[in-house]
Amino acid sequence: MALKHKTPMLDELEKGPWPSFVTDMKRMAARKATCEDWLGLMEMSYEDKEGHWKHGGIVGVFGYGGGVIGRYCDRPELFPNVAHFHTIRVNQPASKFYSTEILRKLCDMWEEKGSGVTNMHGSTGDIILLGTTTDQLEPVFYDLTHEFGMDLGGSGSNLRTPACCVGKARCEWSCIDTQDITYDLTQEYQDALHRPMFPYKFKFKTSGCPCDCVAAIARADCSIIGTWRDKIRIDQEAVRAYAGGELVPHGGAGGSEKRAVDVQAEIVDLCPTRCMEWDGKTLKIWDEDCVRCMHCIRVMPRALRPGTDTGATILVGAKAPILEGAQLSSVVIPFMKMEAPYEEFKEFVEKMWDWWMENGKNRERLGELIQRLGLQEFLKNCELTPDPRMVNTPRYNPYIFYDPAEVPGGWEHDIAAYRSRHQA
Amino acid sequence: MAQIEYKGKNFEIDEDGFISSFDQWCPEWVDYVKSSEGISELTEEHWKVIHVLQDYYKKHGIAPMVRILTKVTGYKLKYIYELFPSGPGKGACKMAGLPKPTGCV
Numbered sequence: 001m002a003l004k005h006k007t008p009m010l011d012e013l014e015k016g017p018w019p020s021f022v023t024d025m026k027r028m029a030a031r032k033a034t035c036e037d038w039l040g041l042m043e044m045s046y047e048d049k050e051g052h053w054k055h056g057g058i059v060g061v062f063g064y065g066g067g068v069i070g071r072y073c074d075r076p077e078l079f080p081n082v083a084h085f086h087t088i089r090v091n092q093p094a095s096k097f098y099s100t101e102i103l104r105k106l107c108d109m110w111e112e113k114g115s116g117v118t119n120m121h122g123s124t125g126d127i128i129l130l131g132t133t134t135d136q137l138e139p140v141f142y143d144l145t146h147e148f149g150m151d152l153g154g155s156g157s158n159l160r161t162p163a164c165c166v167g168k169a170r171c172e173w174s175c176i177d178t179q180d181i182t183y184d185l186t187q188e189y190q191d192a193l194h195r196p197m198f199p200y201k202f203k204f205k206t207s208g209c210p211c212d213c214v215a216a217i218a219r220a221d222c223s224i225i226g227t228w229r230d231k232i233r234i235d236q237e238a239v240r241a242y243a244g245g246e247l248v249p250h251g252g253a254g255g256s257e258k259r260a261v262d263v264q265a266e267i268v269d270l271c272p273t274r275c276m277e278w279d280g281k282t283l284k285i286w287d288e289d290c291v292r293c294m295h296c297i298r299v300m301p302r303a304l305r306p307g308t309d310t311g312a313t314i315l316v317g318a319k320a321p322i323l324e325g326a327q328l329s330s331v332v333i334p335f336m337k338m339e340a341p342y343e344e345f346k347e348f349v350e351k352m353w354d355w356w357m358e359n360g361k362n363r364e365r366l367g368e369l370i371q372r373l374g375l376q377e378f379l380k381n382c383e384l385t386p387d388p389r390m391v392n393t394p395r396y397n398p399y400i401f402y403d404p405a406e407v408p409g410g411w412e413h414d415i416a417a418y419r420s421r422h423q424a
Numbered sequence: 425m426a427q428i429e430y431k432g433k434n435f436e437i438d439e440d441g442f443i444s445s446f447d448q449w450c451p452e453w454v455d456y457v458k459s460s461e462g463i464s465e466l467t468e469e470h471w472k473v474i475h476v477l478q479d480y481y482k483k484h485g486i487a488p489m490v491r492i493l494t495k496v497t498g499y500k501l502k503y504i505y506e507l508f509p510s511g512p513g514k515g516a517c518k519m520a521g522l523p524k525p526t527g528c529v
Contacts, residue, residue, distance in 0.1 A: 056526050058440045058514050062462045065511035072439050084439075156513075157490070157527075195511060197490050197501050362489050363527065 003029055005040030009047065025117070034115040034131055037081035041073060059086055059134050061141040064194040067152030068137055084133040085115070088140060089126040089153035091186065094179035095166045096121065102148060109143050123219070124203065125163030126153035151190075157363075158196040162186050164206040165213035173297065174208025175226030175310035176338045181206045184342055198353070199360030199369075209306065210294050216315075216329070221366045222349070223315040223329040224338070228307035231287040232296070238303035239263065239283045249299050267296050311337040314348070316378075317367030327367040332379065334389040348382055355381040376401075430456040440514075442524040446481065449521030457519055462509035470507050470519075473497055477520040487513075487522050 003026065013022045022039070029035040045052050057070025069087040076083035090106075106127070110116055115131030122128045132140065144150040153161035162185050165171070167178030185204055186193070192202075205220035207213055209227065216223035241247045245260035261267070263278045275289035276296065283303075285296075297304045314336055315329030336344060352366070355378065360369045370378050379386055404410045425436050425444055433452045436444040441460060443453060454474065458466060476496050480488045493512055494501055501512075508515030513525040 054439075056524060058442070058518075058524050060510055060514055062509035063505060065505075065513060070440060191502075195501055195505060196513070199489060199491075357491055362486075 003039065004036050005043060007039050007043040010039060010043050028116050032111070032116050033081040034085075035117060037079040038085070038115070038117070038131065041075070041079045041082055044075070044078075053085070057086065059137060061137055061152070064152060065196045066154055066156035066158055066194065069155060070134075082131065085131040086134065086137065088114070088129040088132065088137070089122065089155055089161065090129060090144060091151050091153045091161050092121055092125050092127050092163075094164050094182040094186075095169055096125075097169065105148060106150075109140070109147070113140050113143070122153075124153070124160050126161045152194070154193045154201075156196040157198045157200050158194070158202070159189050159192040159198070160201055160203045161193070162204040162206070163214055165208050167206075167208045171208055171213075172301065173211065173294070173306055175228050175306055176206070176208055176224070176312050177340075178206040178208045178214075178224075178226070180340060181224060181338060181342065184340060188346065192353075198357060200363045200365050202353075202356075202366065206312075210292060211298070216318075218318050218328055220318055220329065221316060222352070223318060224312045224345075225315065226310060226338075227292050227313050227335065228310045229335055230307035230309040232285050232290065232307060233305040234283055234285065235303050235305075236282055239300060240281065242300045242303055243280075247300075247302055251301050261299070267299050270295060311335050314345070316352070317365075317370050319365045319367045323363075324368050324371060327371075329367075330370075330375070331390050332375075332382070332384060334387060348384075351382045352378075428456070438524065440518075440524060442518050443521050446521050446523070449478075453521060454519050461515045461519060463507075463515075467507075469499070473499070473504065473507060473512075473516050474520045477516055477522055481520070481522050487517055487525065 007022075010022045014020045014026075025035050025039055029039055041052050052074050054072045054074045057072055059070035060066065060068045067089050069089070071085045071087065073079050073082045073085060107116070107118075110118065110129050113132060113136045114129055117130040119128035119130055129140070141152065144152070162182045164178035164182040165174070167174045167176070169179060182204075192198070202222070203220040204222050204224065205214045205216035206224040207216045207226060210225060212225060216225055238247065242249060242261040243263050245258050247261075248256055248258055249261045249266070263283065268274075268276045268278050268283075272293055272295070273289045273291055275286040277284040287307075292306075297306065312335075313331055314333035315331050317327050318329040319327050333348065336348075338345065356366050356369055359373060360366070364372070375390070376386070378384075379390075425438060428435050428437060431452045433450055435448055435453060435456070438444060441457065443449060454466065458464075463470065473493070476493060477487060480486075480492070480496075488496070490501060490512055493516075494504065497504075499507070504512050504516065508519070517523075517525060
């Protein structure tokens with residue numbers, strides 16, 4: 001079928017082996033005028049090297065302060081079917097497991113009430129329904145909540161949609177039930193998710209182990225990363241099988257051909273704390289020096305497993321560069337048991353939010369507030385005890401603040417008494 | 425920008441239904457916009473929120489943070505949503521004639 005707009009540049013992107021979004025959009029354009037105009041508008045942007053969406057857009061559904069990203073085309077006379085092109089964020093199930101039944105229902109609804117185009121998924125985790133008009137927002141919301149048992153995700157200065165790695169659903173390294181934590185936090189903090197009340201956005205992400213498959217350390221204001229505090233479980237038979245070439249290292253990720261693993265060079269010598277020893281027959285690990293980096297476990301998954309006394313390390317403050325520079329999250333709780341209903345964790349969260357809501361400036365992420373007021377203030381307000389594991393290295397400048405209460409005599413001094421001992 | 429007329433007053437509005445400048449605001453605007461914001465009758469409490477927003481905007485040139493709005497009015501955020509179903513940004517700011525909220529929304 002011939003489409004309304006010529007798209008010579010986009011057509012180039014139908015070539016090559018990777019699935020082409022242009023081919024997909026054209027297939028949809030045969031059914032939906034919105035997609036036809038979207039292709040025309042996109043071609044125009046490729047031509048001009050400029051975006052053709054207007055600034056901002058404030059739309060939503062009653063009762064919520066977020067969940068919908070309003071968007072309007074700046075050439076509605078040329079592309080009337082994308083004059084409104086709002087995005088709806090839908091809260092996804094933890095780790096994104098679906099049945100075809102629910103996806104079919106969702107697609108049928110979206111093809112009727114929207115463009116039929118989606119993003120599976122947004123980087124924060126939501127199912128993204130791309131492109132509809134203002135009058136369809138309440139009907140879509142009605143279907144989501146009444147027909148599918150689904151809710152909107154977060155947007156604006158609030159708790160954004162939490163997300164997690166695949167966790168215990170299909171990973172032998174997961175130290176915590178990432179899906180249960182994500183679901184529990186999502187339900188517990190619905191109010192914070194739907195009605196912006198924070199100085200700025202706030203994200204939770206949960207990974208089952210330090211491999212961090214959901215990138216919690218980089219993309220969440222509060223990162224929950226599974227770990228253990230007992231010993232790595234070693235199956236010496238299996239270690240010898242790796243060394244003897246019977247088992248494929250890295251689960252085949254470095255090539256599926258069988259080869260003998262050089263345990264000394266590939267594992268022991270690469271251990272960051274050098275806490276391992278291999279005599280050709282037996283692998284020893286001095287667990288008290290292990291930093292649980294996962295390297296040895298990743299190379300020999302059939303031989304080494306995380307311990308059984310599991311929990312999570314809690315880190316806070318990650319953010320993208322704007323305004324004060326990019327940050328990864330920093331450790332604030334080295335180890336915490338994570339068992340439903342996660343009361344200890346939630347107590348911490350509420351103390352952290354109270355401090356940030358009270359002290360955070362408009363559009364100041366938690367990581368920036370900690371930079372501005374100091375990690376010490378954060379720890380004090382969250383009732384956490386400073387711990388060497390919270391720093392990479394001690395400070396090297398001597399600008400050290402003391403609490404006057406901890407200094408004998410305090411800050412009040414009598415200059416006359418001083419002068420009686422020292423001439424001017 | 426679209427032009428609308430209501431009770432003899434003219435308003436210039438954008439796609440989201442925000443008036444293009446605070447100077448255009450008048451009580452008729454509130455009356456015009458209320459039904460599209462899910463409000464049937466305005467109470468004194470609605471007006472209190474609107475006036476707090478306007479006073480803050482005149483003094484500081486920006487809308488207050490949610491926490492400041494709740495502190496000054498004494499209304500919890502939940503109650504503000506009861507008054508303005510689309511919330512303090514889309515609902516109350518729009519009715520108060522403040523500029524459209526921007527940023528990651």
